[in-house]
Structures are given as C-alpha cells and as structure tokens.
Amino acid sequence: xxxxxxxxxxxxxxxxYDGEVEMAVVRTSExxxxxxxxxxxxVSPLKIGKIKIKKDGSFKxxxxxxxxxxxxxxxTTIIADAAEWPEEIDVQRAKExxxxxxKRLVAGREAYDTLRAEIALKKATNRIExxxxxxx
Amino acid sequence: MAGLGMRGIKRRIKSVxxxxxITKAMELVSSAKLRKARERLDKTRPYFNTIGKTVQEIISSxxxxxxxxxxxxxxxxxxxxxxxxxGGLCGxxxxxxxxxxxxxxxxxxxxxxxxxxxxGRDFFRKRGYDLDGEFIHISENPSFxxxxxxxxxxxxxxxxxxxxxxxxxxxxxxxxINQKPKTMKLLPIEATAEEVVEVKRNDDEEFMSxxxxxxxxxxxxxxxxxxxxIYGALIESATSLQGAxxxxxxxxxxxxxxxxxxxxxxxxxxxxxxITQEIAEIVGGAEALK
Numbered sequence: 001x002x003x004x005x006x007x008x009x010x011x012x013x014x015x016x017y018d019g020e021v022e023m024a025v026v027r028t029s030e031x032x033x034x035x036x037x038x039x040x041x042x043v044s045p046l047k048i049g050k051i052k053i054k055k056d057g058s059f060k061x062x063x064x065x066x067x068x069x070x071x072x073x074x075x076t077t078i079i080a081d082a083a084e085w086p087e088e089i090d091v092q093r094a095k096e097x098x099x100x101x102x103k104r105l106v107a108g109r110e111a112y113d114t115l116r117a118e119i120a121l122k123k124a125t126n127r128i129e130x131x132x133x134x135x136x
Numbered sequence: 137m138a139g140l141g142m143r144g145i146k147r148r149i150k151s152v153x154x155x156x157x158i159t160k161a162m163e164l165v166s167s168a169k170l171r172k173a174r175e176r177l178d179k180t181r182p183y184f185n186t187i188g189k190t191v192q193e194i195i196s197s198x199x200x201x202x203x204x205x206x207x208x209x210x211x212x213x214x215x216x217x218x219x220x221x222x223g224g225l226c227g228x229x230x231x232x233x234x235x236x237x238x239x240x241x242x243x244x245x246x247x248x249x250x251x252x253x254x255x256g257r258d259f260f261r262k263r264g265y266d267l268d269g270e271f272i273h274i275s276e277n278p279s280f281x282x283x284x285x286x287x288x289x290x291x292x293x294x295x296x297x298x299x300x301x302x303x304x305x306x307x308x309x310x311x312x313i314n315q316k317p318k319t320m321k322l323l324p325i326e327a328t329a330e331e332v333v334e335v336k337r338n339d340d341e342e343f344m345s346x347x348x349x350x351x352x353x354x355x356x357x358x359x360x361x362x363x364x365x366i367y368g369a370l371i372e373s374a375t376s377l378q379g380a381x382x383x384x385x386x387x388x389x390x391x392x393x394x395x396x397x398x399x400x401x402x403x404x405x406x407x408x409x410x411i412t413q414e415i416a417e418i419v420g421g422a423e424a425l426k
Contacts, residue, residue, distance in 0.1 A: 010183045012280050012367060014174075029356075030146075030347050043194055044347035045356040068357060070190050072344075079187050079360075 005037040006075040009064075009083055016062075016083040026069050033069075035076055043070045046080065048122045050130050061086060065123050065132040071095035077119065082123075089127045098124035122133060139315065142410070145403040149396055156392035162225065163385035164222050169276075170312065170378035177309060177375045184368030191361040194344070194353070203351060204295070205358040208324050213270065215248045215299040216241065217290060217322070217366065219306040219373040220256035221275050227384035229315070229377055230255040235319035237305040244347055248299055250289060252370070268293060278374055283367035290366075291359055294323050302362075306369035307376035313383055315376035320369075 007024055009017040027049030053060045067080030071131045101121035105114065124131045177337045195206065218237045220230045234256060241247045250269040251257035257270045274282045293299045302323040308316045346353045 008186070012180055012183050012364070014179050015182050028285050028347060029352075033347075040345055041420060042345040043190075043353050043357075045353060055316070068353075068360070070194075071195075077186060079190065079364075091335060 003037040005035075005039075007078070008076070008077040009051075009062075009080060011067075011080050011083050016080070017053070019055070021053050021055045022057075023052075025052040025054075026078065027051070028065070028069065035069075036062050037073060037074070039071050039076070044068060046078070048119070048126050049125065050133075051078070051083075061130055061133065063089060063127050065126070066119075084130075086131045089131050091128060091131050094124045094127040094131075098128065130133065139396075142403060142406045145399055145406060147401045148404065152392050152399065154394050156389055156396065159385045159388040160394060163382060163389055166378050166382040166385060170375065170382055173378050174309075174376040177371055180368060180371050184371075186365060187361060188368075189363045191325070191357060194357065203354045203358075205354065206324055209297070209300045211246075211300045213246050213248055214242070214301045214303065215250060215290060215293055217250045217286065217302065217304045217369075218256045218260070219250065219252070219275065219304075219369055219379045220253035220259075221373075222254040222273055224255065225384060226377055226381035229380035229384075230259075232315075232317045233307055233373075234259055236319060240304075240305070240319045241275065248293075252285065252286065254268045265377060268298075273369070275377065276374055278367070278370035280363075280367055283370055284363050286366050287359060287363035290322065291362060304365060304369055308372045309375040309379060310373050312379045315379055318366070322365060325358065325361070 004020040007017060007019065007021045008015070022036075026033050026035065027046040027047050029047055030044065033044065045069055046064060046069055048066050049064060051062050051064050063084050063086070064078070065082040065111070066079045067078060070077045070079075097120055101117045101124060105115035105121065160374045169311060195384045216237055218233060220233050224230065230253075237249075244263075244265060246267040249256075249260045251267060252261055252270075253275040254272045257267070260267060269286070271286060290302050294302055301321070304320045304322050306318060306320075308318045310316055336396060
C-alpha cells in the first residue's frame with residue numbers, strides 16, 4: 001500500500017476535493033506532473049486539462065480549467081478556476097461552447113477576443129475529452 | 137395630542153401601517169437573500185482563504201526575487217477599489233464603507249477610485265474624485281467574471297504606473313448584526329506579520345521550488361490572487377449588505393409598530409373624549425329642560 005498524502009482542490013464556488021490520496025497527476029504548464037507522498041515543495045501553474053487522482057488503488061479523473069498547484073510537505077493544494085467530475089459535465093453545453101468558440105476563432109477580430117475564444121475552446125474540448133475517456 | 141382630530145389620527149395610522157407593510161416585506165426579502173448569500177459565502181470562503189494563505193506563503197519565501205508586483209514604488213497616486221451597494225435602505229452600510237475609505241485616503245489629488253455600486257460612485261463623483269472605473273448593478277449578485285474585470289483594470293493601472301498602490305475597501309461579514317468595513321492592500325503585495333512567523337518555520341524545513349521559474353509563477357499567480365481577493369470581497373460585501381438591510385428593516389418595522397400603538401392610544405383617547413363630551417351635552421340639555 002502506497003503512503004498517502006492530503007490533497008485539497010478548491011474552486012471559487014466550492015471545495016471540490018478534500019481527502020487522503022496515493023497519487024495525483026496534474027497537467028502543469030511544463031507538462032504532466034505526478035505527485036506522490038514526500039514530493040519536494042513546489043508551486044506551478046496548471047494548464048486547462050485533467051487531473052487524475054489515485055485513491056485506494058483506483059484512478060478517478062476530473063476536468064480542471066486552469067489554476068495552480070502548491071505542494072508543501074505532506075499536503076497538496078490545487079486552486080482552480082473550475083473543476084468538474086465527468087458525471088457533472090454537461091456534454092451538450094460543452095459541445096455548443098466548442099462550436100461557438102470555433103466560429104469566433106474563424107471570425108477572429110481583436111487579439112483579446114481571439115485569446116478568449118481559444119481559452120473557451122480549450123475548456124470545452126477538455127470537458128468533452130474527460131467525459132469520453134471515462135466511457136471507454 | 138391636540139391638533140390632530142380623530143380623522144387625522146386615523147389617516148396617520150393608515151399611512152404608518154402601509155409603510156410598515158413595505159418594510160416588513162423588505163425584511164422578509166432580505167432575510168431570504170441573506171440566507172442565500174451566506175450559503176454562497178460559506179462556499180467561497182475556503183477558496184478565498186486558501187489562495188490568500190498560499191500567496192502569502194509564496195511571497196514571504198521569495199525574498200530577493202525582483203518582480204513588478206512586489207516592488208514598492210514611490211507613491212504618487214493610490215487607487216482605491218470601494219465596494220458599496222446599489223441602493224439605500226440598509227442602515228449605515230454604505231456610509232460606513234465610504235467613511236472607512238475616506239479615512240484612509242490622503243489628499244484628493246493623489247487618489248483615484250474604482251467604484252463598485254451606485255452609492256459609492258455617486259458619492260465620489262459628486263465630490264470630484266478621480267474615477268478610474270465604475271461597476272454598477274453587480275453588488276447584489278457578483279460573479280467571478282465581474283471580479284476578473286475589476287482585477288484586470290486594477291492591474292492595468294498599476295502596470296502602466298498610473299497608480300502606485302492599490303487598496304481594496306469592503307465590508308467583512310461577521311454576523312447578521314455585525315459587519316465591519318475593512319481596508320486591505322492589494323498591490324504591491326506585502327507579507328503580513330502573522331505570515332512571516334509561519335514562514336520562518338518553513339524555512340527550516342526546506343526550500344520551495346518553482347516551475348518553470350519564480351518570476352513566471354508570480355506573473356501567473358498575482359493576477360489570480362487579486363481577482364480572488366476582489367471576488368471574495370464582493371461576496372463578503374454582498375452578504376453584509378443583506379445583513380445590514382435586514383437589520384435596518386427589522387428596526388423600521390418595530391418602530392412602525394410602536395408608532396401605530398401610540399397613535400391607536402391617542403385615537404382611543406380622542407374617541408373617548410368625544411363620547412364623554414356628547415354625554416355631558418345630553419345630560420346638560422336634559423337638565424335644562426326640567
């Protein structure tokens with residue numbers, strides 16, 4: 001049995017996760033990062049992507065929309081803009097958001113709008129991916 | 137007691153009663169809204185606290201790192217983000233926040249205001265303050281996007297060196313009957329005293345590593361920190377507003393009830409007096425006929 005550490009994921013509207021886990025895999029701006037117990041203290045920004053949480057030998061996945069991760073001995077804190085379990089994601093809405101963002105990207109006028117549309121597109125694609133990878 | 141005839145008293149009772157009905161309704165509405173706002177506050181507080189604590193820890197352990205958000209500049213102009221409500225009828229809520237802000241401010245020329253809520257905007261505009269931004273109709277139900285917009289504006293002002301310090305003035309919700317206006321420094325970020333003690337402990341343990349670099353992490357983290365602090369303050373203020381309104385309306389309703397009681401007493405006395413007088417007249421008339 002792997003040793004456990006404390007993982008906390010907070011978003012502006014709730015505490016998404018709070019508990020002891022064996023491993024967490026997050027997508028940082030530098031690439032995927034696996035966190036085990038006794039990880040060195042560190043801080044890193046997170047990209048829009050998924051997080052894998054290993055608890056009692058099985059993995060759970062969730063979608064995370066940007067944020068950052070902080071590891072301090074024995075406890076990991078993830079502060080995210082939004083986080084959802086696959087079952088909470090409204091696929092229909094994500095697909096619509098994706099289409100909308102794609103259209104905007106094609107139309108693309110100002111730099112700020114393009115950036116926003118890109119982020120929206122990434123978020124939507126990420127949500128859809130998380131749901132689909134669970135179905136497999 | 138004199139001056140008002142019976143009819144006059146009756147009219148006043150009616151008018152006070154209709155005011156009472158309005159304040160009572162407002163009290164009920166704000167109780168319901170307060171309950172909702174408190175639920176939301178309970179949900180956001182952990183986020184607000186966690187991000188504040190995290191950033192404080194990081195800032196205190198990055199001594200020696202140069203970053204535009206950490207460096208103190210000579211203060212020529214200070215920005216104040218003042219969070220007030222859109223409407224009145226909530227006791228001293230708006231006045232207290234504004235008073236707190238004014239108390240903290242130096243001369244008018246060196247201050248710029250980002251007003252949130254109609255009351256604050258009107259106040260500062262009327263007195264000729266420099267308004268750099270205004271956000272109205274968001275106080276009651278603030279969204280994270282609102283906070284992001286306000287944060288972006290503040291950071292932009294700071295980056296372009298239009299302001300050299302940014303303060304946030306909001307109302308902290310302690311309980312339904314107790315709300316406290318607070319002023320907090322947002323930029324440049326400073327480690328608060330209590331956190332420094334904590335960090336000393338951390339220093340003994342180990343060194344914090346930053347991916348990809350401390351500068352990159354801070355550039356990402358600070359805007360996020362500011363947005364979250366503003367969001368938290370918006371939620372606190374929104375909850376305080378409902379609390380203050382509820383209390384104000386409750387006492388207004390109580391006062392109205394008291395007034396109605398007094399007026400009712402006056403009315404009864406006046407009525408009694410007329411009856412007594414009528415009887416006296418009748419008796420007097422009958423006596424005269426004998």
